[in-house]
Amino acid sequence: MGLFGRGGQSGRERRAMRDHLDELDEMRRTRLAELGKTTGEMASVGKFDHARLSEQAAEVVKIDREADLIARGLEEGLTLQELEDLARAGEESGSRSR
């Protein structure tokens, strides 16, 4: 590990995480725009389909969660493996809580 290394995280992993975070941001914007468009279309019809809107919003929430996870990985210097474990643990706890 280098002198300025952050935990077990390598530079490549860090870069990959940053790139992925950027991708997620972009994806979030796109999804939000789609959500807005769908809402506009529903407004033009005069009826809002909450279920459909919820579906799309849930996707954005998922993206947010993933972005949070990646951001945490960057902050805490976690490796990709650790992040994966964390994500799995989160999923398991989520499913258990459900």
Add this chain to the structure above:
Amino acid sequence: MRKGALKKKQKQLEELLLDRREALGELVLGMYVQNSWDDDLLARGSAEVAEVETELNELIAGNEPSGPSTTEKDFPVTGEHRLPSGPDAPETSEYTAEHSVPASGEYTAEHSLPESTEHDYPETGEYTAEHSLPESAEYTAEQPLPDAPIEQTKPSRAERKLEKKRRKEEERRQKEEAEAREAKQRAAEAEAARAAARKAAEEKAAETGDTENKPDPVPAEPNSSPVPAPAPPSATAPTPSATASVPSAVPRAEDDRPSTGITGDASGGDSPERGGKAIDVPPPPAPPKPEPTDPLDVLEKQLDESEARAKTAIEAAKASLKTDTQTELSAITREVETGRNDLDEALKKAAAAIASAEEKAAKAEAKLLRETAAGRESAAEWVRSQAAEIEADAALAAEMTRDGAPESEGPDPVTAARVASLEAELAAEKASKEEALTKAAARLQEIERNAKLAEARVEAAEHAAAEAKAKAEISARSSSTSAATDKASEAESREAAVNWLRGQITALRQEISKGDSTDPGGK
């Protein structure tokens, strides 16, 4: 408007549309997170998006939009703009776009709040640049507190982390509890096993003491020693039969010495002087068994213990084997029964399948028979039709034979001979014609030669005549009478040459005509 400006405006509008859509999406997301849908708010947001979209469409269509453009309105991209507006004051007071708020955001009571006809600002004037309302209790009196922002309902990373930690802690605690329970259970089992072993060892010791008639220095001691408490009932403990199979030693010894044990209840009844007192008074604690000091004794004791342990284990194993065998037997019986049932069912199914197959086979056979019969019939018909056709052909052939046998029978020898003779004739004729032609050609050549000779002679005669004429002229000059005779002789010679020539030509013509008549097909 210039083209460049239009393009720029279009770009601005596109960006604005995208921003507004995103803002609307954020709004929907917030509603989803809070799980409180406000269709009115959604409709307003959608109207704003639609406004920009319409303007953009008009611009693309080439119609310059009239009035103030939406791009000129400075809307933030957060989606917090255009919340309920108008005379009814916003509840959240999160407005930013409509007011020009100083960047410092240090609004206090000292500053005059921006004049706005749309909103009623609270008198406290504690608005910051972000318009986030203070969380203090000062806000309750003047106006209702704004709804909690979306971010508050959505747990932050730190909160989630804490929650996860708490969950992990709880899981760990549960795990520890489970492990403790398990350990306790295991200890109980071990204790039971140990007790059983000890009991078995004691029995063994008692047995050896009886058989060998060894004088026991303290015969009552082992029996009077407190019998180890029975092991607590455990599901995993060895079967009770392991200890039940060797119950003889201790009770017998107790029977021999009824006064020492608690179980001497009946014997107490037998001895009148003790009566019920034996029950009331607990037996004195037995002195501890003296530890053998002799290594041989120690070894013997160890051997006994190990033997007892082994015996117990064997018995336990036997018992478990027995129970296992019984269980296994019953399981096997059940399996056999199930298998038999299955087999019966399978047999029934097979029988049904066989019956259906037989039925199908019978049907198929009948069908085959029918088809075979039909096939035979059709084959016979075909044969009949073929025979009829053959007969018709034969009749036709016979008729044709009758009508034109010579034609049908190949070349006739007579005809062939005739043809051959004709051909031979033709060949001979050709040959004779060719011969005649050759002859004629030769004759012609001869005639030509002769003609040439005659011409030469004529020329010679003419020459001679000319000479004679010249001579005659010369002589005429000399004598007129001799001239006349010269002329007459010249005419006579000329006449003779022409006559000869005419005769030659006539003969030649006759020759040619003769050759033609002898070879009519020749050339």
